[in-house]
Amino acid sequence: MDASTQPDLAVSLPREAGIGVFIINTQMSPPLSIFIKAVMQDSTSVLMAESTALSLAAVLLKTLELQDATLLFDNQQLVHFLNGADLSNPLIGE
Numbered sequence: 001m002d003a004s005t006q007p008d009l010a011v012s013l014p015r016e017a018g019i020g021v022f023i024i025n026t027q028m029s030p031p032l033s034i035f036i037k038a039v040m041q042d043s044t045s046v047l048m049a050e051s052t053a054l055s056l057a058a059v060l061l062k063t064l065e066l067q068d069a070t071l072l073f074d075n076q077q078l079v080h081f082l083n084g085a086d087l088s089n090p091l092i093g094e
Contacts, residue, residue, distance in 0.1 A: 020037055
Protein backbone atom coordinates (compact mmCIF):
# COMPACT_ATOMS: atom_id res chain seq x y z
CA MET A 1 0.00 0.00 0.00
CA ASP A 2 1.11 3.52 -0.62
CA ALA A 3 -0.09 7.08 -0.92
CA SER A 4 1.09 10.06 -2.91
CA THR A 5 0.37 13.71 -2.26
CA GLN A 6 2.10 17.06 -2.17
CA PRO A 7 4.62 17.42 0.69
CA ASP A 8 3.41 18.75 4.02
CA LEU A 9 3.55 22.50 4.51
CA ALA A 10 3.60 24.65 7.66
CA VAL A 11 -0.13 25.22 7.12
CA SER A 12 -2.05 21.99 6.51
CA LEU A 13 -4.11 22.85 3.46
CA PRO A 14 -6.50 20.14 2.22
CA ARG A 15 -5.31 18.51 -0.98
CA GLU A 16 -5.92 15.45 -3.09
CA ALA A 17 -3.94 12.24 -2.53
CA GLY A 18 -3.53 9.13 -4.61
CA ILE A 19 -4.00 5.83 -2.75
CA GLY A 20 -2.80 2.44 -3.95
CA VAL A 21 -3.17 -1.08 -2.56
CA PHE A 22 -1.60 -4.15 -4.16
CA ILE A 23 -2.64 -7.59 -2.88
CA ILE A 24 -1.19 -10.93 -3.91
CA ASN A 25 -3.32 -13.83 -2.69
CA THR A 26 -0.92 -16.77 -2.50
CA GLN A 27 -3.64 -18.93 -0.90
CA MET A 28 -4.98 -19.49 -4.43
CA SER A 29 -3.41 -21.50 -7.20
CA PRO A 30 -2.29 -19.75 -9.30
CA PRO A 31 -1.84 -16.69 -7.04
CA LEU A 32 -4.32 -13.86 -7.64
CA SER A 33 -3.12 -10.25 -7.88
CA ILE A 34 -5.40 -7.30 -7.13
CA PHE A 35 -4.45 -3.64 -7.61
CA ILE A 36 -6.72 -0.89 -6.28
CA LYS A 37 -6.21 2.78 -7.16
CA ALA A 38 -8.24 5.43 -5.34
CA VAL A 39 -8.30 9.18 -4.79
CA MET A 40 -8.63 10.76 -1.37
CA GLN A 41 -10.09 14.25 -1.18
CA ASP A 42 -9.07 16.77 1.49
CA SER A 43 -5.95 15.08 2.86
CA THR A 44 -4.15 17.46 5.20
CA SER A 45 -0.88 15.51 5.54
CA VAL A 46 1.24 12.78 4.02
CA LEU A 47 0.64 10.74 7.17
CA MET A 48 -3.12 11.05 6.75
CA ALA A 49 -2.88 9.78 3.17
CA GLU A 50 -0.62 6.87 4.19
CA SER A 51 -2.97 5.97 7.06
CA THR A 52 -5.91 6.01 4.66
CA ALA A 53 -4.07 3.56 2.41
CA LEU A 54 -3.57 1.28 5.43
CA SER A 55 -7.25 1.54 6.31
CA LEU A 56 -8.29 0.69 2.75
CA ALA A 57 -5.94 -2.32 2.77
CA ALA A 58 -7.43 -3.54 6.07
CA VAL A 59 -10.98 -3.27 4.73
CA LEU A 60 -10.01 -5.16 1.57
CA LEU A 61 -8.25 -7.93 3.51
CA LYS A 62 -11.29 -8.36 5.76
CA THR A 63 -13.71 -8.32 2.83
CA LEU A 64 -11.63 -10.90 0.95
CA GLU A 65 -11.32 -12.95 4.17
CA LEU A 66 -7.52 -13.04 3.84
CA GLN A 67 -5.54 -13.85 6.97
CA ASP A 68 -1.84 -13.88 7.82
CA ALA A 69 -1.20 -10.84 5.62
CA THR A 70 2.18 -9.16 5.34
CA LEU A 71 1.87 -5.39 5.02
CA LEU A 72 4.63 -3.37 3.40
CA PHE A 73 4.99 0.34 4.21
CA ASP A 74 7.37 3.05 3.06
CA ASN A 75 6.40 5.60 5.72
CA GLN A 76 8.75 5.24 8.70
CA GLN A 77 6.67 7.55 10.90
CA LEU A 78 3.58 5.34 10.48
CA VAL A 79 5.59 2.14 11.09
CA HIS A 80 7.09 3.54 14.33
CA PHE A 81 3.64 4.55 15.53
CA LEU A 82 2.09 1.15 14.77
CA ASN A 83 4.99 -0.68 16.45
CA GLY A 84 4.93 1.63 19.48
CA ALA A 85 3.43 0.96 22.88
CA ASP A 86 1.14 4.02 22.92
CA LEU A 87 -1.49 3.89 20.19
CA SER A 88 -3.66 6.58 21.79
CA ASN A 89 -1.80 9.61 20.45
CA PRO A 90 -1.06 9.33 16.74
CA LEU A 91 2.31 10.98 16.27
CA ILE A 92 1.60 14.39 17.70
CA GLY A 93 4.80 16.34 17.99
CA GLU A 94 6.88 14.07 15.76
